[in-house]
Each structure stands twice: as C-alpha cells, then as structure tokens.
Amino acid sequence: MAEMDRCKSVVALIVVILASAIALITTPAAWATTTKIDICPDLVAAEASHDQRRSQHNSHQPNPYDQAAVAAYNAEADALNAERAVLQQRDRGCVEAVRLINDGNPDGPSFKSPSPGKIRDVEAQRQNVAGSGWAPTPLQSVKDMERARHLVPKELSGLYREIRKDNPQSARTIGDVPLNGAARPSGTDTNRAYPDQTYGFLADGKTPRVSADHIVPLAALIQMPGFTDLNARHMMIVATTPANMQWMGSGPNSGKSSGSPLRLLPKADSAWVDEQVALQTQKMTDMQNLIDALLTSQGR
The missing domain is CATH 1.20.1270 (Substrate Binding Domain Of Dnak; Chain:A; Domain 2)
Structure with a gap:
C-alpha cells in the first residue's frame, strides 16, 4: 500500500x-x-x-x-x-x-514579415557563408573609425547583396511615420547635419529629400558576433528592423556610406555629429543584444 x-x-x-x-x-x-x-x-x-x-x-x-x-x-x-x-x-x-x-520603434512602422522567397534567397547565401569558414572579428568602435568605412569581407559579399536589396525602402514607400521616435522631417525643415540648409523636396515637390538611414550600417551589422548564426528569417528581421533606422538628409546619408558619422566632418554640424556618434554606439549595443536574444529564441 x-x-x-x-x-x-x-x-x-x-x-x-x-x-x-x-x-x-x-x-x-x-x-x-x-x-x-x-x-x-x-x-x-x-x-x-x-x-x-x-x-x-x-x-x-x-x-x-x-x-x-x-x-x-x-x-x-x-x-x-x-x-x-x-x-x-x-x-x-x-x-x-x-x-x-x-x-527602439516607438510609434514607427508596423512589422513586415520577410517573404518566403526572400527567406529562401537569404538562406542560400547563409549556407554559403557557413561553408566558407568565416568567423567574426571585433569591429572598431564608432569613435575610433574616423573616416573609415566598414568593408564587407568577400565571404559575406553574397549575403550582403541579398540583404541589401531594397533595404532600406525609399522615404516615399515608408511614408510619413516616425523612425527612432522622431517624425519624418518636412522638406522645409532645417537639415540638422547642415543647419544653413533645408532638406528640400524630391521632384514630386511633396516628398522631403530624406532617407531611412541604418544607424548601424548593414556592412557592420552582418559582421557582428552571432549574426551569421541566425536563421534567414531572423537575419532579415535584424537587417530591416525600424529599431535601427532614423530619418536623415539624403546627402548626409550618402556621405556616411557604411561608416561613422565622423566621415561627415568638417562640413557637418559638429554637435549633430557628436549626437550621431553616441546614437550609433548605443545602437551597436542594442543590435548585439537583439542578435543574442534571437539566437536564444532559436535554442542556440
């Protein structure tokens, strides 16, 4: 009993x-x-x-x-x-x-799931990277980069091109929504990078000449520890999340070119550049935390 x-x-x-x-x-x-x-x-x-x-x-x-x-x-x-x-x-x-x-996306764009076709294409490139034996090395800090750019290793070039396609979308496609908690500027607003200028408008006369800027450049993002261990869906989520985007004048966005905001000196406003360096530094931490969290969600 x-x-x-x-x-x-x-x-x-x-x-x-x-x-x-x-x-x-x-x-x-x-x-x-x-x-x-x-x-x-x-x-x-x-x-x-x-x-x-x-x-x-x-x-x-x-x-x-x-x-x-x-x-x-x-x-x-x-x-x-x-x-x-x-x-x-x-x-x-x-x-x-x-x-x-x-x-990182207060009141910003709603979530958009990567398409099955996109996931397949990214997965094919992810497997190529896995077979190459590439391993991440420490990235330079934002403040130490000065005028340098993040260069994409040849082993990641195919993955980078696939992730970079139509990413980010144009200001017209994204629409008049906040990024990084800040409203999209009007064409008549003062360009924060160049305070003596306004943003101006595209040829339609309505859309401001601004771009959705990856705060942490994609060329750096794909080299962060753990990124290439993510599945293809999570790679695209990290690469397209509005939590890593901000509105920036199209000129400064082009000048930043996969590097530090310090690349815009001496022409850009120094106080604005300092803000951008601090923001990019913080977002490097945030994006690494996001990658780590997604790896945990995958059981890694």
Missing part, C-alpha cells in the same frame, strides 16, 4: 510541476506593435504542440497498481518537463527580442 501511495504522489507531483512550468511562459505587452508570433512563429507552433501533448498527458491517470504504466507515465512527464525547460529559455529570448524591437 505504501508503494501505491508513493506512485500516486509521484504522478501528482509531476502534474503540478508541469502545470507550474507552463505558467512561467510570458507574452509581450498588449500595446506592442510587434508580437512574439511575428518574430518567432516556429517557437509559437512548438509551444502550441507542447501544450496539446501536455493536456493529453494530464487528461488521464495510469492505474496506480500498474507499476509499468506509472513508470511510463512519469517518464513521459519527465520528457515533457525537459522539453518545456528548453521552450521556456527560447521564449525568454523571443520576448526580449520583441521588447528590443518595440522599444
């Missing part, structure tokens, strides 16, 4: 542990413009599958007198708990990635 009671207790304990583990999974805040299913659809599917199998497991109890049945039931519970622990860790990474994306 004591052995039967012990088996009952083990079964009950496993069920309680499993139920408690489920309660630990968190979800993004309701206000988020980007959600967990946007960033980690495979994880959401894996969690749904796990929940279904957990419910099936908890919906029946083995005969406590059947030791083999109890052992099999408990073994299944152990396996489910181990799977849940992995999913919990992945979930934390995804939730952190969602937070970083939303915090």
Whole structure:
C-alpha cells in the first residue's frame, strides 16, 4: 500500500510541476506593435504542440497498481518537463527580442514579415557563408573609425547583396511615420547635419529629400558576433528592423556610406555629429543584444 501511495504522489507531483512550468511562459505587452508570433512563429507552433501533448498527458491517470504504466507515465512527464525547460529559455529570448524591437520603434512602422522567397534567397547565401569558414572579428568602435568605412569581407559579399536589396525602402514607400521616435522631417525643415540648409523636396515637390538611414550600417551589422548564426528569417528581421533606422538628409546619408558619422566632418554640424556618434554606439549595443536574444529564441 505504501508503494501505491508513493506512485500516486509521484504522478501528482509531476502534474503540478508541469502545470507550474507552463505558467512561467510570458507574452509581450498588449500595446506592442510587434508580437512574439511575428518574430518567432516556429517557437509559437512548438509551444502550441507542447501544450496539446501536455493536456493529453494530464487528461488521464495510469492505474496506480500498474507499476509499468506509472513508470511510463512519469517518464513521459519527465520528457515533457525537459522539453518545456528548453521552450521556456527560447521564449525568454523571443520576448526580449520583441521588447528590443518595440522599444527602439516607438510609434514607427508596423512589422513586415520577410517573404518566403526572400527567406529562401537569404538562406542560400547563409549556407554559403557557413561553408566558407568565416568567423567574426571585433569591429572598431564608432569613435575610433574616423573616416573609415566598414568593408564587407568577400565571404559575406553574397549575403550582403541579398540583404541589401531594397533595404532600406525609399522615404516615399515608408511614408510619413516616425523612425527612432522622431517624425519624418518636412522638406522645409532645417537639415540638422547642415543647419544653413533645408532638406528640400524630391521632384514630386511633396516628398522631403530624406532617407531611412541604418544607424548601424548593414556592412557592420552582418559582421557582428552571432549574426551569421541566425536563421534567414531572423537575419532579415535584424537587417530591416525600424529599431535601427532614423530619418536623415539624403546627402548626409550618402556621405556616411557604411561608416561613422565622423566621415561627415568638417562640413557637418559638429554637435549633430557628436549626437550621431553616441546614437550609433548605443545602437551597436542594442543590435548585439537583439542578435543574442534571437539566437536564444532559436535554442542556440
């Protein structure tokens, strides 16, 4: 009888542990413009599958007198708990990635999922990089680059070209929405890089002559530790997130050219350049944190 009671207790304990583990999974805040299913659809599917199998497991109890049945039931519970622990860790990474994306994109463009065709093309290039043996090396700090540019290693050239296509989109395509928390300038606004000028307009006379600038240049982003370990979908999410974009006059944007804002001196306003150096430095940290969070969400 004591052995039967012990088996009952083990079964009950496993069920309680499993139920408690489920309660630990968190979800993004309701206000988020980007959600967990946007960033980690495979994880959401894996969690749904796990929940279904957990419910099936908890919906029946083995005969406590059947030791083999109890052992099999408990073994299944152990396996489910181990799977849940992995999913919990992945979930934390995804939730952190969602937070970083939303915090860096207040009131900005809504999430746009990479197309299946784009993911296939990026994946082909990702595999080429994996087969090349390329490994990242430390990047120069923004303030130490002076007039240097980030050069793309030949092993990453195909991946860079694929990710760079139509990225970023034009100001006309993006529309009049904030980037990095700042509204899109009007053509009559003072150009912050060159305070004696206005931004001006494109030929249509309506669209300001501004560009969506990658704060951390793509040429640097793809060389950051862990980027080439991401899956193709997550590569595109990092490369296109508005959390790494700002509005900038088209002239300064072209002059920055995959480098530090220091490249714009001495013509550009020095106070604005200092702000840009600080911003790019902070975004280097933010983008590395995003890459790390996405790797965790993949179970890496």
